Amino acid sequence: MAVTGDPGGRAAEAVEAAFRIEYARIIAAVARVVRDVGIAEELAQDALLAALEQWPGSGVPDRPGAWLTAVARNRAVDLVRRRETYARKLAEVGRDLADVPPPEPAEPDAIDDDLLRLIFTACHPVLSADARIALTLRLLGGLTTGEIARAFLTAEPTVAQRIVRAKRALASADVPFEVPAGQERIARLGSVLEVVYLVFNEGYAATAGDDLLRPALCEEALRLARVLQGLMPGEPEVHGLAALLEFQASRIPARTGPSGEPVLLADQDRSRWSRLLMHRGAAALERAGPGPHGRYALQAAVAACHARAARYEETDWATIALLYGFLARLDPSPVVELNRAVAVSYAEGPQTALHLVDALSGEPALGGYHLLPSVRGDLLERMGRTDEAHGEFARAARLARNARERALLHSRAARTAPGTAEPGTRGPGAG
Template sequence: MDAAGSVEAVYRIESARIIAGVARIVRDVGIAEELAQDALVAALEQWPGSGIPDNPGAWLMAVARRRAVDLVRRRDTYARKLAEVGRALTDVPPDEPPEPDGIDDDLLRLIFTACHPVLSTEARIALTLRLLGGLTTAEIARAYLSAESTIAQRIVRAKRALARADVPFEVPYGADRADRLASVLEVVYLIFNEGYSATSGDNLVRPALCEEALRLARVLTGLMPTEPETYGLAALLELQASRLAARTGEDGAPVLLADQDRTRWNRLLVRRGLDALTRAGTGPYATQAAIAACHARALRYEETDWATIAALYSRLAVLVPSPVVELNRAVAVAQADGPAAGLRLLDALAAEPALDSYHLLPSVRGDLLARLGRTAEASAEFTRAAALTRNERERDLLLRRAADPTAR
C-alpha cells in the first residue's frame, strides 16, 4: 500500500478517537472534525517523503491536538479555556499507543454528543456515522439512498445545532445519562435495522450499515461495561447479524426465516450474542435479544420455541408498548397456537393509525389467511402489502405470494 493509501486507512480507523481527543480541547465537534482533517492533509503531504511513522495514529493525534491548542490560544477567550483544560495545553506530547482493546473516555463523550436529543433522529444517525463510523458523506448518502447534498446539509446543521445549544462535551450522569444512553442505543439500533432490512431500494440488506452498527455496539460495551442494556443491544445485533448471509439467495431475493439454510448462520456471532446476553439484564434490547436467541438455538425451523417467543413479546409489549411489537406477538402466537389465534390479534390491530402504511401488517395477515385456506382474501392482502413497501426485493416477493398465496 502506498503512503496515501496508508494515510486514508489509518485515518478511517483512528478518526473517531482523534476527533474525540481534539473535541475535549476545543469543545466543538465541528471544529474538532476540521482539525482532524487538517492532520490528515498534513500526513498526505509529509508521509510520502518522510515515511510512515511507527505509530501513525499517535502522529495524527499529536498534530491535530497541537493545532487545536494553537486555535484556542488565538482566541480572545484563551485565559478561560486555559483554566478549563489546565496544563494539558502547555505541553502536548504524543499520545501513548492505546491498548489493543482500550477505549478512552473522550470517545464516550463524542458518542453522547453526537447522539444528543437536541438533534433529530435523522441528524443523530448521520452525525454518528460521520464522526464515529468514519463514513464519508457520499457513503452515508449511498447507504440511505439520499442525495449527497441532503446528507451534507444534515450534518452541517447538526454541528451548528450542537454549537448553538452549547451542548457540553461530557458524559452525563444520573437521570440525564439514562435518557441520553437511550438516545445512543436507539441510533445504533436504527442504523443496524436499515442495514438488516432496507426501507427502500433494490437490495434487501446493506451489510456495511450492519457492520458499522455492530462495531459501535461493541464499542459501547467496552465504554460502559456496567450498563446492562449496552450488552442487550450488542447481543441483539450479534444474533441478528449472524443470519445475514442466509437472508437472501444468490439472486438477492429474500429468503424467509422458515426457508433459510441455518448452516449459513454465523455461529461465531451466535456465540458472541449468547455470551453478551448473559450480561444483558431484562430491558427492551435484552428482551429482543432473548427472542433472537430462541431462533439461534433452534437448529431447524421446526424446533423453534414459539411459546417462549410469544411470552417474550408479551413482556416486550409491557416494556415498550407498540403496535409493531403487538404485530410480532401475533406472528409468534400464530406459530404457537395456530393461525386463527394469530389472526384474532391482527384484526385487533386493524384500526391502529401507526400501521396504516406498514406493509408487514397486510403481509402477515395474508400469510395467516393463506394458512387458513382463505386464498382469495390472502391474495388481496399480499397485493396491498406490495403496494405499500418501497423495497423492490420485498415487492417482488409479495407479488409472487399474491399470485399464489399457498406457495412458500
C-alpha cells in the same frame, strides 16, 4: 522506525489507512480540547493534509495514528490560545491547556473515555434521529458523506447539510463534551443505543431501494455496539443490544438467495447461520444479566430462541410470544404487538392471532406499514382463506418500498390468486 522512501505512493496509502482507522479517536482527543466536534473534525482534516505533505519525504512514522492525533491536538491548543472566545471555556475547565498531557498512543483495539464522550455528543437528543445517525457514521465510522448517502439512498447534498446542521445545533446548544452522569446518563444512553439499532436495521432490512441487505451498515453498527461494550461494561442494555445485533447478523448469509431475493425464515438454510456470531450473541446476552431485561435484551432473547432451534419446526414459539408480551408491557408499540401476533399464530393458531392483528388495523403508526397486510395475508392463507389472502398480499406489495420485498409479496399474491392457491404454511417475514 519510520519507513523512508515512497515508491508507488505508499505514504499516501498509509495516510489514508491510518486516518480511516484512527479517525474517531483523533476527533475525540481534539474535541476534548476545543469542546466542538465541528472544529475538531476540521483540525483532524488539517492533520491529514499535514501527513500527506510530510510523510512522502520524512517517511511513515512508527505509530501513524499517534502522529496524526498529536498534530491535530497541537493545532487545537494553538487555536484555543489564539481565540479569545475560548477564554470562558478555559476558565470553566479550570486548568492551563499547557498542563494537559497529550493522549497516550492508543493500541489498535484500545478504548478511551474521549471516544465515549464523542459517542454521547454525536447522539445527543437535541438532534433529530436522522441527524444523529449521519453524524455518528461520519465522526465515529469515518464514512464520507457520499458513503452515508449511498447507504441510505439519500442525495449527498442532503446528507452534507444534515451533518453541518447537526454540528451547528450542538454548538448553539452549547452541548458539553462529556459523559453524562446519574439519571441523565441512563436517559442519554437510550439515544445512543437507538442510533446503533437504527443503523443496523437499515442494513438488515433496507426500507427502500433494490437490495434487501446493506451489509456495510450492519457491520458498522456491530462495530459500534462492540465498542460500547468495551466502554460501558456495567450497562446491561449495552450488552443486550450487542447480543441482539450479533444474533441478527448471524442469519445474514441465509437471508437472501443467489439473485438477492429474500428467503423467508422458515426456508433459510440454518447451516449457513454464523455459529461464531451466535456464540457471541449468547455471551453478550449472558453479560446482560438475568433481568429484569430492557427492550434490547428482550429482543435478543427472542433472537436466541430462533438461534437455538435446529429446524424451523422446533422453534419455541410459546416462549417467543411470552417475551413479546413482556416487551409490549415495557415498551408498548404496534410493531411489537404485530410481532407478538406472529408468535401467537404458531403457539396458539392463526385464528387467535388474526384477532390480534385485526385489532391493530386502526393504528395510525401502521397505516402505511407493508408488514401489517403481509402478516394478515399469511394468517388468512394458513387458514385456507386464500382469496382474502391474495388481496392482503397485493396491498402489502403496493406499500412496500424495497424492490426485493415487493417482488416477494407479488409472488405470494400470485400464488394465492383465485383458482391457483393452495393453503400455505410459511411465515410472513425474511427473519
